[in-house]
Amino acid sequence: MEEKIVLRNLTKIFGKNPDKAIKALKEGKSKNEVLSEQNQIVGVYNVSLSVRKSEIFVLMGLSGSGKSTLQRLINRLHEPTRGEIIIDGVDITKLGKKDLREFRRKNFCGMVFQNFAVLPHRTVLENVEFGLELQGVEKIARREKAREVIELVGLKGNENSYPSQLSGGMLQRVGLARGLAVDADIMLMDEAFSALDPLIRRQMQDELLELQERLQKTIIFVTHDLDEAFKLGNRIAIMNDGEVIQTGTAEEIISKPANDYVKAFVEDMNRSVVLTAQSIMQPVEDTAFPGDGPRTILRKIRKKGLTGILMIDTRRELKGYIRTSELVEYIKNHKEKEDLQFDKALLHNALSVDENMPLIDIINIYSGHQYGPVAVTDENNRLKGVIVKGAVIAALSESFEFDSPG
Secondary structure (H helix, E strand, O other): OOOOEEEEEEEEEOOOOOHHHHHHHHOOOOOOHHHHHHHHHEEEEEEOOOOOOOEEEEOOOOOOOOHHHHHHOOOOOOOOEEEEEOOEEEEHHHHOOHHHHHHHHEEEEEEEEEEOOOOOOOHHHHHHHHHHHHOOOHHHHHHHHHHHHHHHHHOOOOOOOHHHHHOHHHHHHHHHHHHOOOOOOEEEEEOOOOOHHHHHHHHHHHHHHHHHHOOOOEEEEEEOOOHHHHHHEEEEEEEEOOEEEEEOOOHHHHOOOOOOHHHHHHHOOHHHHHHHHHHHHOOOOOEEOOOOHHHHHHHHHHOOOOOOEEEEEOOOOOEEEEEHHHHHHHHOOOOOOOOOOOOHEEEOOOEEEEEEOOOOHHHHOOOOOOOOOOEEOOOOOOOEEEEEEHHHHHOOOOOOOOOOOO
């Protein structure tokens, strides 16, 4: 997948003698030791990572971990002490003020903050068009764009309202719309939903995912909330004391924490929300094909000791499930017939789930499932694997090991 943003050995020291602080860090001093001994703050230290095009990349950690500082370094709201910030192949640390301003205008949607940052004396429409106004966009064109984005985020009908007349969720939509109106590739969101009530917060998370499905922005999202990070992030970077401790998908982090800090960080996470069908599925022992005769199918079943078997075609598209007991009874009732053909009445609809379905939804499905495994399929209904009840139970255990595909 194409890399949109690449950070190489990025460091930010707030203080008068950053070289001295970096030397101390290399010698093994901690962030707190540098602060107490030198009165210099380690914002970010030696961070290298990449953000892929059109993904939501989450920076998460506790207060003071460096996540917001790192985000501000990405568009040079903070000047880096050392390192490279490469966006679309351009190292923006080498850009002068004029070129940087132009680069930001073309590439960044601006920032969406926790405190909404809307202008109280402007209407919703005027707030949303503000970024376009700063860019010098002609009034009619920016109004048209602003109205289009206002409708996109669900604020149509509130164009002439003032911030004091809006709820918290509506205010956050204004901030989101203002960023989207600029129509650049990269959006920076810093604790954007943290000030909202839990119900509205979940709703805004869902709406962001829905918008992302349509708009395909590259989003850097800062949060201290693990549930929010795991819900939104295609990938997540966990930070502590200015350093990135682990980067990966939610499944990778919760199943294979890099160290004790990450393990403690995620230990209370609900694994059923994070793990997916793909991560707990098992290989298919054997399958039947439409051209197989009933005795051939029974031979496959007995060889593997199965209680039933899934049928697929040559493209591995799932066709159904055959129960062993019914197949045996069918063969027994027609034992005198040498050229016995498979009866389609033996083929039942197979219970299947998408490979990306969360474990919590699979558990709910399994509660009413009476027979056979649950088939795991891709978007084209091609069989990828199966889930048995033992795998569901094992996945909820802390000892479960995630095997990343490929």
